[in-house]
Amino acid sequence: MSAPIRRSVLSDDVHESLKALIVSHQLAPEAKLNIDGLARSLQVSPTPVREALARLESEGLVRKRPLAGYTVSPLLTxxxxxxxxxxxxxxxxxxxxxxxxxxxxxxxxxxxxxxxxxxxxxxxxxxxxxxxxxxxxxxxxxxxxxxxxxxxxxxxxxxxxxxxxxxxxxxxxxxxxxxxxxxxxxxxxxxxxxxxxxxxxxxxxxxxxxxxxxx
The missing domain is CATH 1.20.120.530 (GntR ligand-binding domain-like)
Known part of the structure; x- marks a missing residue:
């Protein structure tokens, strides 16, 4: 039996998948991001999605607002x-x-x-x-x-x-x-x-x- 996938590897994969969706505008600028919906779409639990969104926020690709959750960052003026x-x-x-x-x-x-x-x-x-x-x-x-x-x-x-x-x-x-x-x-x-x-x-x-x- 192969070893289980480490959480860090899964989080990296989810991060890259979400980043690709944002860059290609499949997740449009300013779109609201639903963690549970993204988890279902990527067939993972919500935990690696949350971890990936935190990384994307630090990279400037998503934004988090209190009580409103995550949205894709808008295009620059x-x-x-x-x-x-x-x-x-x-x-x-x-x-x-x-x-x-x-x-x-x-x-x-x-x-x-x-x-x-x-x-x-x-x-x-x-x-x-x-x-x-x-x-x-x-x-x-x-x-x-x-x-x-x-x-x-x-x-x-x-x-x-x-x-x-x-x-x-x-x-x-x-x-x-x-x-x-x-x-x-x-x-x-x-x-x-x-x-x-x-x-x-x-x-x-x-x-x-x-x-x-x-x-």
């Missing part, structure tokens, strides 16, 4: 979106600079290998694009060897993930090319070039995503 990108410029510029200066050889290779975000099996998959793009940025943040910086970047990305439903997928090649410029500078151990490439990428990404506010 244009001003909030610009504020988020201003913070990304500061934090991710630093992460690219420090990664170029501090990364191990294995970390540099990992960043190079994750620069492409095009998925040959699903080029128009929102979930695939989100996962691949987030993974690249997380590899850069991890290579900067500053856990607090990495955590702050992860939290900022949570709101961007929701907006990515509106991403123009014709621009995935541009995003991949920008990632490659960042990765190449990090691989070459050139902090100034890595920071400049990250800033250029984020400026272009901001422009691409702002189109969602004009629809």
């Amino acid at each position: 244009r001003d909030e979106f610009n504020d988020m990108f201003d913070m990304r410029m500061v934090l991710e510029g630093a992460s690219a600079r420090w990664a170029a200066a501090r990364a191990s050889g294995d970390a540099r290779a990992l960043i190079l290998g994750s620069a492409a975000i095009a998925d040959p099996e699903g080029p128009h998959s929102h979930a695939s694009f989100t996962a691949r793009d987030a993974l690249f940025h997380d590899h850069v943040a991890a290579a900067a060897t500053n856990p607090l910086l990495r955590d702050a970047i992860t939290r900022l990305h949570a709101h961007l993930h929701i907006h990515r439903l509106y991403f123009p997928f014709a621009e995935t090649a541009s995003t991949s090319q920008e990632h490659h410029h960042i990765a190449a500078a990090i691989a070459a151990a050139d902090p100034a070039a890595a920071e400049a490439a990250m800033h250029a990428h984020l400026a272009a990404a901001r422009t691409r995503h702002l189109a969602a506010f004009d629809t």
Whole structure:
């Protein structure tokens, strides 16, 4: 007989399932979340759902109000979106600079290998694009060897993930090319070039995503 699944593993699975539903808008922004209903849908007890929602709250993807329970976080306003990108410029510029200066050889290779975000099996998959793009940025943040910086970047990305439903997928090649410029500078151990490439990428990404506010 196989060993029983540990609660932590189940909670992780529920967290990832709920996060995917939020990012894909199957759980819409500002939707009220019913713990018992989610538990039935995921075929688990309410306990791992509560644990997952607490984690999602810390990541900024859900909100909890007294007596009202959990709701999916709303989409950012244009001003909030610009504020988020201003913070990304500061934090991710630093992460690219420090990664170029501090990364191990294995970390540099990992960043190079994750620069492409095009998925040959699903080029128009929102979930695939989100996962691949987030993974690249997380590899850069991890290579900067500053856990607090990495955590702050992860939290900022949570709101961007929701907006990515509106991403123009014709621009995935541009995003991949920008990632490659960042990765190449990090691989070459050139902090100034890595920071400049990250800033250029984020400026272009901001422009691409702002189109969602004009629809």
